[in-house]
Amino acid sequence: MKYNNYYFKLKSYARNYNINPQTKKYYNLDFAYLVELSKLDMYIRKIILELSLDVEHYLKVRLLNDLSDNSKEDGYNIVGLFLQYHRNAGADIQSKADKYSFCSDLAEKHLDEYKEPKKLAVWNIVELLSFGNFMELYELYYQTYPSFNYSDYLKSIKFIRNAAAHNNCILSTLRKPNSLKKFSKTKKLANILGKIPEFRELENRDAMMRNPVIHDFVTLLFVYNDVMKVSATKNVRNKKMEEIRHLFCDEDGRIRKNKIYFEKNPYIKESYSFICSIIKYIDKKNKNPKHTNFLQ
Known part of the structure; x- marks a missing residue:
């Protein structure tokens, strides 16, 4: 032991x-x-x-x-809604840019001069989100555009x-x-x-x-x-x-x-x-x- x-x-x-x-x-x-x-x-x-x-x-x-x-979605709109409803996700991206992290370079790339997340698309943000935050984005998307999901x-x-x-x-x-x-x-x-x-x-x-x-x-x-x-x-x-x-x-x-x-x-x-x-x-x-x- x-x-x-x-x-x-x-x-x-x-x-x-x-x-x-x-x-x-x-x-x-x-x-x-x-x-x-x-x-x-x-x-x-x-x-x-x-x-x-x-x-x-x-x-x-x-x-x-x-x-x-989905012809109704450009990939940016849903992320704008997501960051509006889940401000903690934006704060998490900011924190990853400020500290040593495997994705810190990617996070920093998507912050503006005021250290706020730039206009992000889904394909950008999924690489930066924790699993918990991704779950929230996933749920929001399928609530907005209903179809089969998990x-x-x-x-x-x-x-x-x-x-x-x-x-x-x-x-x-x-x-x-x-x-x-x-x-x-x-x-x-x-x-x-x-x-x-x-x-x-x-x-x-x-x-x-x-x-x-x-x-x-x-x-x-x-x-x-x-x-x-x-x-x-x-x-x-x-x-x-x-x-x-x-x-x-x-x-x-x-x-x-x-x-x-x-x-x-x-x-x-x-x-x-x-x-x-x-x-x-x-x-x-x-x-x-x-x-x-x-x-x-």
Whole structure:
């Protein structure tokens, strides 16, 4: 532990275990189980970051394509509205120009003599916005020019992306979810899952989707597989999903390597089983040439 982790973080995974009220000790918990959960957490965080970075990129691509086909929009008007409604985004661009940043030169290039953002187009500003600010721009565009989009799912993706990026303990919340009082399920996703025969009869579907981490990871999986469905990216998507399926669901995959550790923990077993069923369903649909979208 001296070189790989620290006690406070490792101990957080014990939240997934019940405590004997008399002895004040955890039921069916060994130190090795905490170590294994921390390793699995690392693999899952890496997956989350890979998928969310691809989602962010291809949402930008799709937004720019939709804007190019929109005769009512020149690319500047929507940015003017955005900076009017979200002044913090303009301030963020200014701050990037003033400090050491990978995009500081680009930010400085688009400031006027008074250090205010010049007239920017969408294709300029998307390179300067944080993911949170890009979400706001994305939502504003599709509110102004309604067509199919993924706005309903972006909050969930941002939540789990940030958790993974900050090395938060994803798997420590299977029994006691964080921020449960502030969390609300995405109704569209709940309706979609309710219509899928493979999940309609699952007794624990609603319970699983009430857990913010599980809900947001499932959301990320569906959005990723939707935005990467075009011919130019489909092969990359399928290869990544094969890796994820192997990691999670195959007997020789890393997630199942020490499955015996968790045989007596219903929170971990049920969460794993649910996620694996989602991955297998997505993988099966991706192999069906008649399949189009998951979320439309």
